[in-house]
Amino acid sequence: ETGVTQSPTHLIKTRGQQVTLRCSSQSGHNTVSWYQQALGQGPQFIFQYYREEENGRGNFPPRFSGLQFPNYSSELNVNALELDDSALYLCASSSKEPPGAQYFGPGTRLLVL
Amino acid sequence: AQSVTQLGSHVSVSEGALVLLRCNYSSSVPPYLFWYVQYPNQGLQLLLKYTSAATLVKGINGFEAEFKKSETSFHLTKPSAHMSDAAEYFCAVSDRSNTGKLIFGQGTTLQVKP
Numbered sequence: 001e002t003g004v005t006q007s008p009t010h011l012i013k014t015r016g017q018q019v020t021l022r023c024s025s026q027s028g029h030n031t032v033s034w035y036q037q038a039l040g041q042g043p044q045f046i047f048q049y050y051r052e053e054e055n056g057r058g059n060f061p062p063r064f065s066g067l068q069f070p071n072y073s074s075e076l077n078v079n080a081l082e083l084d085d086s087a088l089y090l091c092a093s094s095s096k097e098p099p100g101a102q103y104f105g106p107g108t109r110l111l112v113l
Numbered sequence: 114a115q116s117v118t119q120l121g122s123h124v125s126v127s128e129g130a131l132v133l134l135r136c137n138y139s140s141s142v143p144p145y146l147f148w149y150v151q152y153p154n155q156g157l158q159l160l161l162k163y164t165s166a167a168t169l170v171k172g173i174n175g176f177e178a179e180f181k182k183s184e185t186s187f188h189l190t191k192p193s194a195h196m197s198d199a200a201e202y203f204c205a206v207s208d209r210s211n212t213g214k215l216i217f218g219q220g221t222t223l224q225v226k227p
Contacts, residue, residue, distance in 0.1 A: 004156075033214065042117075042203050042217030043157070056212030090156055094213065101147060102215060104156040 002027050004093050004105035012111045013081050021076040021108045023091030030095060031055070032074040033102060034066060037088040049074050078110075086112045115140045115208050119218035127226050132176075132191040134221050136204030139185065145207040146187045147215065148178055152200045160202075163187060174198070199225045 005024045013019050025032050031050045035043035045058035049068035063079040072093070078085055088109050092102035120135035138144060145164050149157040161172025168180040178189045187204060201222050205215040 006156075033212070035215075040220075042205075042219050043215070045212075045214040045216070048212045048214060056210070056214060058214065092157075092215075101159050101162050102213075103159060104149070106156040109154075 004091060004103055006089075006091050006105040006108050008108060009106065010109045010111075012113065014113050015081055015083060017081050017112075018077065018079045019081060019110060021078075021089050021091075021110075023074045023076070023093075023105060025072045025074070025091075025093035026103050028095065029093035029103070030072050031093065032068055032072065033092045033094070034074070034076050035090040035092065036060070037090055037107070039087070043090055046076070081112045083112050086110060115144065115206050115216050117204050117206050117216055117218035119202075119204050119221050121221055122219065123222045123224065125224040125226060126194045128196055129193050132189070132194045132198065132223065134189040134202050134204075134223065136178075136187045136189065136218060137185055138187060138204075138206045140206060140208065142209060143182075145209060145213070146178075146180060147205045147207070148172065148176070148187075148189050149203045149205060149217075150200050151203065151220075157203065160189070194223075194225045196225050196227065199223055 033048040034046040037043040047057040048055045052068045067075045088107045090107045091105045094102045116139045118137045148160040163180045171177045204218045
């Protein structure tokens, strides 16, 4: 059974640039959630994708957007990067039927200069 | 709104001692509750979950947690700490909504001294 994978592992961008992060879900899972974890804090929910549509969103601006593909993999796009976007971005996959636990990937560390 | 409070941002124990990490939640409906562990520079690994079955939940690596509705608590314990248990631990609550999004506490860093 393949776990959740994310790419790239690390990324450095400058303010104002755009970034795309990628996630492959665990086999058998059809739902992907994205979280942002700032240094020293717990993860914060960004949004979730199910059946290729956004299925709930946290308190993040529209410049955070995403996609889900037919194979359930997902992308997180962030436009107009700000310094405060520097964080660990975590992808989690789960099955839609409750009480599905969410299984996390290793994360992408984004640094915005 | 749901919330999670982890009491103690840092906990230090000696190897072989009892580990107790505290978590209190706030929820207007019976929640699902989770404990995750995060090792340095890694993602989160699920330790255990409570989903309204048995109130005492056993997880991986010898950890367990007890759901106490009257105290709105879900504390994590392990009888005997190992050096390898040193990590960041997060308690999380899910509101059983359509998304099942997780709301995390601030985390507790567990230090294990030899």
